[in-house]
Amino acid sequence: MNHQIKADLHLHFDGSLPMEEAWKLVEKTGCNHENFIKSMQVDQNCHSLYDYLARFDTPLKLLQTEENLYKMAYALIKELDSQKLAYAEIRFAPMQHIKSGLSQRQVVKIMCQARKDAMLTSKIHVNYILCMMVLGEEKLTHDLNVETIQLAHEFSDQGIVAIDLAGAEGMAPMQDFQGLFQMAKELGLRYTIHAGESYGPENIAKAIEFGAERIGHGTSAIKDPHVMKLLKEKKIPLEICVTSNVNCEVVDQYESHPIRQYIDAGIIVLICTDNMTISNTNLECEYEKLMRYCSITAKEIEECQLNAIRYSFAEPLLKEQLINHK
Numbered sequence: 358m359n360h361q362i363k364a365d366l367h368l369h370f371d372g373s374l375p376m377e378e379a380w381k382l383v384e385k386t387g388c389n390h391e392n393f394i395k396s397m398q399v400d401q402n403c404h405s406l407y408d409y410l411a412r413f414d415t416p417l418k419l420l421q422t423e424e425n426l427y428k429m430a431y432a433l434i435k436e437l438d439s440q441k442l443a444y445a446e447i448r449f450a451p452m453q454h455i456k457s458g459l460s461q462r463q464v465v466k467i468m469c470q471a472r473k474d475a476m477l478t479s480k481i482h483v484n485y486i487l488c489m490m491v492l493g494e495e496k497l498t499h500d501l502n503v504e505t506i507q508l509a510h511e512f513s514d515q516g517i518v519a520i521d522l523a524g525a526e527g528m529a530p531m532q533d534f535q536g537l538f539q540m541a542k543e544l545g546l547r548y549t550i551h552a553g554e555s556y557g558p559e560n561i562a563k564a565i566e567f568g569a570e571r572i573g574h575g576t577s578a579i580k581d582p583h584v585m586k587l588l589k590e591k592k593i594p595l596e597i598c599v600t601s602n603v604n605c606e607v608v609d610q611y612e613s614h615p616i617r618q619y620i621d622a623g624i625i626v627l628i629c630t631d632n633m634t635i636s637n638t639n640l641e642c643e644y645e646k647l648m649r650y651c652s653i654t655a656k657e658i659e660e661c662q663l664n665a666i667r668y669s670f671a672e673p674l675l676k677e678q679l680i681n682h683k
């Protein structure tokens with residue numbers, strides 16, 4: 358498959374660092390190469406959320422300086438360009454990169470600089486989504502989340518196209534985040550929300566009520582016909598990441614993923630990687646697995662690819678250009 362337009366709308370920066378470029382940042386420290394790879398990537402048969410989440414430790418340790426953030430963002434954009442993606446929305450949570458003294462503003466600024474520089478010599482167009490985080494009760498991250506919203510607004514002319522809510526779904530009720538999305542809406546921000554991944558379909562319904570234009574995962578929608586109907590009628594796409602769902606025990610195996618039922622029910626699905634490095638995947642691998650295990654046809658994949666452009670947060674003119682030049 359190489360004639361279609363490839364776009365990834367659900368791709369976390371920290372879980373997708375190009376391995377060899379990341380290794381360059383640590384090799385001088387005497388770290389063992391094999392151990393380094395194991396600390397960044399799960400086994401291909403991984404069925405453990407615990408093992409999966411542990412793979413964020415190493416990248417997050419690395420991503421605490423402007424220099425490393427710049428190098429890795431630049432390298433990731435180049436990697437996606439070399440995979441011949443036409444468009445990507447890379448997401449990151451600025452608050453995850455402030456442990457060594459950077460401010461969220463410094464993080465966003467250097468990431469935008471890397472994007473600008475990498476795009477100068479690339480075919481791909483990249484935009485960013487800023488993630489707010491759930492790390493426990495809402496009040497734990499409230500002030501940092503407010504700052505993330507304000508930065509998304511401030512940097513909206515530098516490639517920040519939307520916000521998201523990521524982290525430990527279910528550790529706090531979705532309802533508690535309504536005020537933050539209200540604030541985002543008042544600033545004219547657009548958003549996608551992680552919902553129905555490690556929690557039930559009621560979170561998807563809430564996210565739709567808050568005004569989410571897309572849903573991250575939405576794997577549990579299948580459990581509630583009302584939510585299925587809402588997704589279809591409101592044309593709210595699900596950002597589907599099958600390998601990640603298997604690795605994190607959201608589904609038992611590829612064959613039991615509900616993507617087939619979603620397509621049959623007329624729900625728009627987008628094929629995404631979530632964390633390329635942790636899951637050792639890329640868009641081509643995701644397409645292949647969907648065809649092999651989930652009875653998705655090549656034609657349906659093409660439709661998903663077009664939908665990824667149609668339902669992206671890119672400007673209408675860029676969408677038109679991307680679709681016409683495929």
Ligand SMILES: [Zn+2]
Pocket residue numbers: 367369523551573631
């Ligand atoms: Zn995600």
